[in-house]
Amino acid sequence: MGGGQLSSAPLPRSFFDRPSHEVAPDLLGRVLVHGGVDGIVAVRLTEVEAYGGPGEDPAAHTYRGRTPRNAVMFGPPGHLYVYFTYGMHFCANLVCLPDGFGSAVLLRAGEVVEGLAAARARRSSSNGKPIADRDLARGPARLAVALGLTREHNGLDAILEGSPLGRPRQSATMLEGVPADPSLIRSGPRTGISTAKEVPWRFWIDGDPTVSPYRAHVPRRRNTAATSVGEAPRS
């Protein structure tokens, strides 16, 4: 099956020239297309999170200013900020506000609407069990895998004329798609962060099966040679 046609136009760069918490809900229902060497995959966004700028959002990578890792977030809007975390995962963001600011929207989950075969292949599990289609891009690291986004795509411009369908290598385009019904948009606290827990900058489409389950931050206790004197390990 060739699936559907991706007929919508690219979003203009001006779409991202706003604070990330205004861009974020407007991104729901939009489509990100990425062409990799092993196929082209498009994802319709169903869940996102906004992260603010230096000094204003303790949960943002830019909170303490510019570093080599977060440099892309301080660049022009509409580019991909892809970072590596937990020793094994990549997560993708779209940069907001003009050059010099430092904010972005984390792409947390979506529905694969094109390139189902390529997405399945990239997400094929180690135990050989097939992955449900709704789980292909359900979670930020899974979404990055499904789209084929890794470290090398950090800084890639997602505002391009035309879709990457004719340019299957190394190009991404953020399409207009069909904006989510405003009455279905929900917001709440962001997932997995240890600071600014109360800021309701996570946005999702209510009832969509591809939205990831909310998980609060869990401080990971290091293995400090649990042979502590006298004290039994508490659970």
Added chain:
DNA sequence: AAGTAGATACACT
């Protein structure tokens, strides 16, 4: 359905 452990590498203090 819900909880938790373990994996893993890197940025930043």
Added chain:
DNA sequence: GTGTATCTACTTA
């Protein structure tokens, strides 16, 4: 050295 914008597998219901 410490903490992490996570995921999978495995456990107990």
